[in-house]
Amino acid sequence: MSSACSLLHLAEEDDRVFSMGDYEAALARWCPGCGDHSVLTAVQRLLTEEQLKPEDTVFVSGIGCSSRFPHYMKTYGFHGIHGRALPVSTGIKLHRPDLEVFAVMGDGDCVSIGAGHWIHAIRYNIDMMAMLLDNNIYGLTKMQTSPTTPQGTKSNTQPQGSWLPSMNPLEATLGVTNASFVAQTAEWIPSHLFATLKEAYKHKGFSFVRVLQRCPAYLPKLFEDAITDPETIELLVHPDGVEANDLEGIYKARVYHDPTDIDAARRYAEDQSKVRIGVFFRDESRPRYEETRHLPTLTADEKLAVLEEEFDRYAV
Ligand code: SF4
Numbered sequence: 336m337s338s339a340c341s342l343l344h345l346a347e348e349d350d351r352v353f354s355m356g357d358y359e360a361a362l363a364r365w366c367p368g369c370g371d372h373s374v375l376t377a378v379q380r381l382l383t384e385e386q387l388k389p390e391d392t393v394f395v396s397g398i399g400c401s402s403r404f405p406h407y408m409k410t411y412g413f414h415g416i417h418g419r420a421l422p423v424s425t426g427i428k429l430h431r432p433d434l435e436v437f438a439v440m441g442d443g444d445c446v447s448i449g450a451g452h453w454i455h456a457i458r459y460n461i462d463m464m465a466m467l468l469d470n471n472i473y474g475l476t477k478m479q480t481s482p483t484t485p486q487g488t489k490s491n492t493q494p495q496g497s498w499l500p501s502m503n504p505l506e507a508t509l510g511v512t513n514a515s516f517v518a519q520t521a522e523w524i525p526s527h528l529f530a531t532l533k534e535a536y537k538h539k540g541f542s543f544v545r546v547l548q549r550c551p552a553y554l555p556k557l558f559e560d561a562i563t564d565p566e567t568i569e570l571l572v573h574p575d576g577v578e579a580n581d582l583e584g585i586y587k588a589r590v591y592h593d594p595t596d597i598d599a600a601r602r603y604a605e606d607q608s609k610v611r612i613g614v615f616f617r618d619e620s621r622p623r624y625e626e627t628r629h630l631p632t633l634t635a636d637e638k639l640a641v642l643e644e645e646f647d648r649y650a651v
Contacts, residue, residue, distance in 0.1 A: 355383045360409040370522035370548035371401050374468060377528045378408070378437070381536060392435045395424045397449060399441035400475045401468035401548070418449025421456040421465065428463050432625060436463040443473040443481040446504055450482075457511040459624040460541045466532075467504055467543070468522075470550035471557055478553040488554070505604035505615060508543050509597065515621040516542035517600065518577075518614045523549065523562055524586075527570075527612060530577045539619050547610070561610045571603065571613025579613075 358379045365371045382392065392410040396402035398417040405412025411434075415423050424438040438456075445453050445467050456465065472490065473479040479492040482502040489496050508517050516538040520531035528546065535542035549558055561567050565585050571592040572578050579586070592599060592613065600615040633641065 351388075353383055353386055353389070355379050358382045358389065358409050360407050363407045364403065365400060366552045368549065368551040369400070370470065370546070370550070371404070371468060373522040373525060373528060374401075374466065374546055374548065375404065375407055377522075377525060377532055378404075378466075380529055381532050382410075384533070385536065387435050391433065392437070393424075393427055394437050394439060395420045395427065396439045397441070397444040398475070399444045399473070400470075400550075401439055401441045402444060402475075404439040418444055418447070418452065420444065421449060421452040424463055424465070425456060425459065425461055428461050429625060432462075438463065438465040440465065440467050441474070441481075442467065442469045442471060442483040442504070443476075443479070446482040446502055446507075454507075454511055457508055457541060457543065458513045460513050460515050460621055461624050462539055462541070464532075464535050464538075464542045465544070467545045468548045469504065469545050470548040470554065471501070472550055472553050474550050474553055485557075503604065503607070504545050506601065508545075509601050509604055509616060513621050514543070514616065515540035515618050516614075517604075517616045518543070519545045519547065520577075520612050521547040521558070521561065521568070521610070523558070524582070524612070526581050527577060527579055530579065531612070531614070534577060534614055534617075538617060540621060540623055547612075558610075567610055569609040569611045571611055571615065573614065575617065576614030577612075 363372060363375060389410045394405040394408050394410055394412045396404050396414050397420040405414050413423055420438040420440050424436050428436045469483055471483045473481050478490050480490040480497045484497045484501055486500045487496040505519055508514055516535060518531050518535055520528045522528055531544055535544045566588055568586050569588040569590060570579050570586050572589050573592055573594055576594045594614045594617045597616055603611050604615055
Protein backbone atom coordinates (compact mmCIF):
# COMPACT_ATOMS: atom_id res chain seq x y z
CA MET A 336 0.00 0.00 0.00
CA SER A 337 1.44 3.43 -0.91
CA SER A 338 1.83 6.00 1.87
CA ALA A 339 -0.97 8.09 0.29
CA CYS A 340 -3.20 5.00 0.34
CA SER A 341 -2.36 4.19 3.96
CA LEU A 342 -3.12 7.76 5.02
CA LEU A 343 -6.45 7.55 3.23
CA HIS A 344 -7.09 4.22 4.93
CA LEU A 345 -6.38 5.76 8.36
CA ALA A 346 -8.68 8.70 7.64
CA GLU A 347 -11.43 6.26 6.70
CA GLU A 348 -10.86 4.30 9.92
CA ASP A 349 -11.22 7.41 12.03
CA ASP A 350 -14.66 7.96 10.54
CA ARG A 351 -15.94 4.62 11.74
CA VAL A 352 -18.98 4.55 13.98
CA PHE A 353 -19.37 1.43 16.08
CA SER A 354 -22.67 -0.14 17.02
CA MET A 355 -23.14 -2.73 19.76
CA GLY A 356 -23.04 -5.44 17.12
CA ASP A 357 -19.48 -4.45 16.30
CA TYR A 358 -18.39 -5.65 19.75
CA GLU A 359 -20.34 -8.91 19.74
CA ALA A 360 -18.45 -12.10 19.03
CA ALA A 361 -19.52 -15.67 19.75
CA LEU A 362 -22.92 -16.43 21.28
CA ALA A 363 -22.48 -16.53 25.06
CA ARG A 364 -22.66 -20.06 26.47
CA TRP A 365 -23.53 -19.14 30.04
CA CYS A 366 -26.61 -20.74 31.62
CA PRO A 367 -29.98 -19.05 30.97
CA GLY A 368 -30.51 -16.40 33.64
CA CYS A 369 -26.82 -16.18 34.52
CA GLY A 370 -25.87 -12.65 35.58
CA ASP A 371 -22.86 -12.72 33.29
CA HIS A 372 -25.20 -12.02 30.36
CA SER A 373 -26.23 -8.65 31.85
CA VAL A 374 -22.64 -7.62 32.45
CA LEU A 375 -21.70 -8.54 28.89
CA THR A 376 -24.54 -6.38 27.53
CA ALA A 377 -23.62 -3.45 29.80
CA VAL A 378 -19.99 -3.64 28.75
CA GLN A 379 -20.87 -3.78 25.06
CA ARG A 380 -23.12 -0.77 25.60
CA LEU A 381 -20.29 1.08 27.34
CA LEU A 382 -17.88 0.42 24.50
CA THR A 383 -20.50 1.60 22.03
CA GLU A 384 -21.17 4.80 23.95
CA GLU A 385 -17.46 5.51 24.32
CA GLN A 386 -16.82 4.43 20.72
CA LEU A 387 -13.77 2.39 21.72
CA LYS A 388 -11.89 1.02 18.76
CA PRO A 389 -12.05 -2.79 18.92
CA GLU A 390 -8.41 -3.04 17.86
CA ASP A 391 -7.38 -0.77 20.76
CA THR A 392 -9.34 -2.64 23.41
CA VAL A 393 -8.32 -5.74 25.36
CA PHE A 394 -10.28 -7.98 27.71
CA VAL A 395 -8.25 -10.21 30.00
CA SER A 396 -9.65 -12.95 32.20
CA GLY A 397 -8.55 -15.82 34.37
CA ILE A 398 -10.53 -19.03 34.79
CA GLY A 399 -14.18 -19.45 35.73
CA CYS A 400 -17.59 -18.98 34.15
CA SER A 401 -17.18 -15.20 33.85
CA SER A 402 -13.70 -15.66 32.44
CA ARG A 403 -15.23 -16.71 29.14
CA PHE A 404 -15.90 -13.00 28.69
CA PRO A 405 -13.10 -12.29 26.15
CA HIS A 406 -14.55 -14.94 23.82
CA TYR A 407 -17.74 -12.93 23.55
CA MET A 408 -16.12 -9.58 22.81
CA LYS A 409 -15.01 -8.69 19.30
CA THR A 410 -11.89 -6.98 20.63
CA TYR A 411 -8.50 -8.32 21.57
CA GLY A 412 -8.69 -10.76 24.44
CA PHE A 413 -6.69 -13.10 26.59
CA HIS A 414 -8.35 -15.99 28.42
CA GLY A 415 -5.53 -16.76 30.78
CA ILE A 416 -4.93 -18.91 33.81
CA HIS A 417 -6.60 -18.97 37.18
CA GLY A 418 -6.08 -15.83 39.24
CA ARG A 419 -3.74 -14.20 36.74
CA ALA A 420 -5.96 -11.71 34.92
CA LEU A 421 -4.38 -8.78 36.73
CA PRO A 422 -0.67 -9.45 36.13
CA VAL A 423 -1.43 -10.03 32.44
CA SER A 424 -3.49 -6.82 32.30
CA THR A 425 -0.72 -4.95 34.08
CA GLY A 426 1.86 -6.15 31.57
CA ILE A 427 -0.33 -5.18 28.64
CA LYS A 428 -1.06 -1.71 29.99
CA LEU A 429 2.54 -0.96 30.90
CA HIS A 430 3.82 -1.90 27.48
CA ARG A 431 0.90 -0.51 25.50
CA PRO A 432 -0.51 2.42 27.50
CA ASP A 433 -2.53 3.42 24.45
CA LEU A 434 -4.76 0.36 24.85
CA GLU A 435 -7.96 0.23 26.89
CA VAL A 436 -7.54 -2.70 29.27
CA PHE A 437 -10.36 -4.48 31.10
CA ALA A 438 -9.83 -7.37 33.52
CA VAL A 439 -12.77 -9.69 34.18
CA MET A 440 -12.59 -11.97 37.20
CA GLY A 441 -14.84 -14.21 39.25
CA ASP A 442 -14.72 -14.43 43.03
CA GLY A 443 -12.84 -17.72 43.05
CA ASP A 444 -10.43 -16.19 40.57
CA CYS A 445 -9.72 -12.77 42.09
CA VAL A 446 -10.40 -13.14 45.80
CA SER A 447 -8.82 -16.57 46.25
CA ILE A 448 -5.98 -17.74 44.01
CA GLY A 449 -5.48 -14.26 42.55
CA ALA A 450 -5.61 -12.40 45.85
CA GLY A 451 -1.93 -11.45 45.88
CA HIS A 452 -2.20 -9.95 42.41
CA TRP A 453 -5.42 -8.20 43.35
CA ILE A 454 -3.87 -6.46 46.37
CA HIS A 455 -0.84 -5.26 44.42
CA ALA A 456 -2.82 -4.18 41.36
CA ILE A 457 -4.84 -1.91 43.66
CA ARG A 458 -1.65 -0.44 45.09
CA TYR A 459 0.02 -0.01 41.70
CA ASN A 460 -3.05 1.93 40.56
CA ILE A 461 -2.39 1.47 36.86
CA ASP A 462 -5.03 3.03 34.63
CA MET A 463 -7.33 0.12 33.80
CA MET A 464 -10.65 -1.30 34.86
CA ALA A 465 -11.17 -4.48 36.88
CA MET A 466 -14.54 -6.14 37.27
CA LEU A 467 -15.16 -8.72 39.96
CA LEU A 468 -18.20 -10.72 38.91
CA ASP A 469 -19.08 -12.04 42.33
CA ASN A 470 -21.64 -14.84 42.47
CA ASN A 471 -20.32 -16.16 45.78
CA ILE A 472 -19.54 -19.63 44.42
CA TYR A 473 -17.23 -21.51 42.07
CA GLY A 474 -19.68 -22.13 39.21
CA LEU A 475 -17.41 -23.65 36.59
CA THR A 476 -16.24 -26.38 38.93
CA LYS A 477 -19.82 -27.00 39.99
CA MET A 478 -20.55 -25.45 43.33
CA GLN A 479 -17.47 -25.25 45.47
CA THR A 480 -17.17 -22.81 48.37
CA SER A 481 -15.41 -19.57 47.38
CA PRO A 482 -14.05 -16.92 49.75
CA THR A 483 -17.23 -14.86 49.31
CA THR A 484 -19.66 -17.75 49.88
CA PRO A 485 -21.98 -16.82 52.76
CA GLN A 486 -21.22 -18.69 55.98
CA GLY A 487 -23.29 -21.84 56.34
CA THR A 488 -23.90 -22.33 52.60
CA LYS A 489 -23.80 -26.02 51.68
CA SER A 490 -21.54 -26.76 48.74
CA ASN A 491 -19.77 -29.72 47.19
CA THR A 492 -16.60 -28.91 49.09
CA GLN A 493 -18.30 -28.08 52.39
CA PRO A 494 -21.51 -30.17 52.37
CA GLN A 495 -22.23 -29.33 56.00
CA GLY A 496 -22.11 -25.61 55.28
CA SER A 497 -19.17 -23.25 54.82
CA TRP A 498 -17.37 -22.74 58.08
CA LEU A 499 -15.95 -19.27 57.85
CA PRO A 500 -17.55 -15.84 57.57
CA SER A 501 -17.35 -14.73 53.95
CA MET A 502 -14.71 -12.31 52.81
CA ASN A 503 -15.80 -8.76 52.00
CA PRO A 504 -14.03 -7.67 48.78
CA LEU A 505 -15.04 -4.02 49.20
CA GLU A 506 -13.55 -3.79 52.68
CA ALA A 507 -10.41 -5.51 51.47
CA THR A 508 -10.00 -3.20 48.48
CA LEU A 509 -10.63 -0.06 50.50
CA GLY A 510 -8.03 -1.23 53.00
CA VAL A 511 -5.21 -1.36 50.46
CA THR A 512 -2.82 1.58 50.34
CA ASN A 513 -3.35 3.68 47.23
CA ALA A 514 -6.82 2.36 46.30
CA SER A 515 -8.28 4.94 43.94
CA PHE A 516 -11.72 3.79 42.74
CA VAL A 517 -14.02 1.30 44.44
CA ALA A 518 -17.64 0.68 43.49
CA GLN A 519 -20.33 -1.94 43.81
CA THR A 520 -23.32 -2.58 41.59
CA ALA A 521 -25.78 -5.37 40.82
CA GLU A 522 -26.25 -7.00 37.45
CA TRP A 523 -30.05 -7.21 37.82
CA ILE A 524 -30.29 -3.39 37.92
CA PRO A 525 -29.09 -2.66 34.36
CA SER A 526 -29.14 1.14 34.50
CA HIS A 527 -27.11 1.19 37.72
CA LEU A 528 -24.72 -1.42 36.36
CA PHE A 529 -24.14 0.64 33.23
CA ALA A 530 -23.75 3.95 35.10
CA THR A 531 -21.27 2.39 37.53
CA LEU A 532 -19.17 0.84 34.77
CA LYS A 533 -19.16 4.19 33.02
CA GLU A 534 -17.83 5.99 36.10
CA ALA A 535 -15.20 3.29 36.51
CA TYR A 536 -14.15 3.63 32.90
CA LYS A 537 -13.84 7.42 33.19
CA HIS A 538 -11.64 7.15 36.28
CA LYS A 539 -7.94 7.71 35.73
CA GLY A 540 -6.30 4.91 37.69
CA PHE A 541 -7.18 1.37 38.75
CA SER A 542 -10.94 1.15 39.01
CA PHE A 543 -12.36 -1.81 40.88
CA VAL A 544 -16.02 -2.69 40.47
CA ARG A 545 -17.63 -5.54 42.35
CA VAL A 546 -20.70 -6.68 40.43
CA LEU A 547 -23.13 -8.74 42.50
CA GLN A 548 -24.04 -11.52 40.15
CA ARG A 549 -26.63 -14.28 40.13
CA CYS A 550 -25.75 -17.91 39.58
CA PRO A 551 -29.15 -19.57 39.09
CA ALA A 552 -27.49 -22.95 38.54
CA TYR A 553 -25.87 -23.27 41.97
CA LEU A 554 -27.08 -20.49 44.28
CA PRO A 555 -30.53 -19.62 42.92
CA LYS A 556 -31.70 -17.98 46.17
CA LEU A 557 -28.56 -15.94 46.84
CA PHE A 558 -29.91 -12.50 45.97
CA GLU A 559 -33.60 -13.36 46.16
CA ASP A 560 -34.28 -10.86 48.99
CA ALA A 561 -32.37 -8.07 47.26
CA ILE A 562 -34.23 -8.69 44.00
CA THR A 563 -37.75 -9.09 45.40
CA ASP A 564 -37.53 -6.46 48.14
CA PRO A 565 -36.00 -3.17 46.92
CA GLU A 566 -35.85 -1.94 50.52
CA THR A 567 -32.92 -4.22 51.23
CA ILE A 568 -30.85 -2.16 48.78
CA GLU A 569 -29.37 1.20 49.67
CA LEU A 570 -28.03 3.45 46.96
CA LEU A 571 -24.97 5.58 47.58
CA VAL A 572 -25.71 8.70 45.54
CA HIS A 573 -23.58 11.71 44.67
CA PRO A 574 -22.91 13.89 41.60
CA ASP A 575 -19.39 12.40 41.53
CA GLY A 576 -20.76 8.89 41.87
CA VAL A 577 -23.92 7.32 40.51
CA GLU A 578 -27.03 9.47 40.93
CA ALA A 579 -29.55 6.84 39.78
CA ASN A 580 -32.39 9.35 39.39
CA ASP A 581 -34.17 6.90 37.08
CA LEU A 582 -34.45 4.43 39.97
CA GLU A 583 -36.10 6.80 42.45
CA GLY A 584 -39.48 5.10 42.17
CA ILE A 585 -38.05 1.67 42.99
CA TYR A 586 -35.07 2.11 45.29
CA LYS A 587 -36.07 4.61 47.94
CA ALA A 588 -33.32 3.86 50.45
CA ARG A 589 -30.57 6.31 49.57
CA VAL A 590 -27.67 7.92 51.30
CA TYR A 591 -25.76 10.93 50.05
CA HIS A 592 -22.16 9.76 50.12
CA ASP A 593 -19.20 11.89 49.06
CA PRO A 594 -16.88 9.38 47.38
CA THR A 595 -13.78 11.30 48.49
CA ASP A 596 -14.57 10.36 52.11
CA ILE A 597 -12.65 7.11 52.60
CA ASP A 598 -13.63 6.71 56.26
CA ALA A 599 -17.32 6.80 55.37
CA ALA A 600 -16.64 4.48 52.43
CA ARG A 601 -15.05 1.96 54.77
CA ARG A 602 -17.94 2.20 57.22
CA TYR A 603 -20.49 1.61 54.44
CA ALA A 604 -18.48 -1.31 53.09
CA GLU A 605 -18.14 -2.95 56.49
CA ASP A 606 -21.81 -2.65 57.47
CA GLN A 607 -23.56 -5.60 55.86
CA SER A 608 -27.06 -4.78 57.16
CA LYS A 609 -27.93 -3.44 53.68
CA VAL A 610 -26.82 -4.26 50.18
CA ARG A 611 -25.15 -0.99 49.20
CA ILE A 612 -24.47 -0.07 45.62
CA GLY A 613 -22.77 2.97 44.15
CA VAL A 614 -19.34 4.56 44.11
CA PHE A 615 -17.76 4.05 47.52
CA PHE A 616 -14.50 5.83 46.86
CA ARG A 617 -12.64 7.70 44.17
CA ASP A 618 -9.48 9.78 44.22
CA GLU A 619 -7.66 10.59 41.01
CA SER A 620 -4.81 12.26 42.86
CA ARG A 621 -3.41 8.91 44.00
CA PRO A 622 -0.09 8.12 42.34
CA ARG A 623 -0.14 5.79 39.36
CA TYR A 624 2.72 3.40 38.83
CA GLU A 625 3.06 4.15 35.12
CA GLU A 626 3.65 7.82 35.98
CA THR A 627 5.81 7.49 39.06
CA ARG A 628 8.22 4.73 38.01
CA HIS A 629 11.54 6.01 36.76
CA LEU A 630 12.52 4.31 33.57
CA PRO A 631 15.81 5.24 31.94
CA THR A 632 15.28 6.39 28.38
CA LEU A 633 17.76 4.32 26.42
CA THR A 634 18.10 3.63 22.73
CA ALA A 635 18.11 0.02 21.55
CA ASP A 636 21.92 0.14 21.23
CA GLU A 637 22.29 1.54 24.72
CA LYS A 638 20.04 -1.20 26.13
CA LEU A 639 22.17 -3.80 24.37
CA ALA A 640 25.33 -2.26 25.80
CA VAL A 641 23.88 -2.37 29.33
CA LEU A 642 22.95 -6.03 28.84
CA GLU A 643 26.41 -6.90 27.50
CA GLU A 644 27.99 -5.17 30.47
CA GLU A 645 25.82 -7.21 32.83
CA PHE A 646 26.72 -10.46 31.05
CA ASP A 647 30.41 -9.54 31.21
CA ARG A 648 30.20 -9.27 34.98
CA TYR A 649 29.50 -13.01 35.12
CA ALA A 650 32.13 -14.06 32.58
CA VAL A 651 34.41 -16.84 33.86
FE1 SF4 B 1 -23.55 -18.60 35.30
FE2 SF4 B 1 -23.63 -20.19 37.43
FE3 SF4 B 1 -24.14 -21.16 35.00
FE4 SF4 B 1 -21.68 -20.42 35.65
S1 SF4 B 1 -22.84 -22.11 36.57
S2 SF4 B 1 -22.73 -19.97 33.72
S3 SF4 B 1 -22.06 -18.64 36.97
S4 SF4 B 1 -25.35 -19.64 36.12
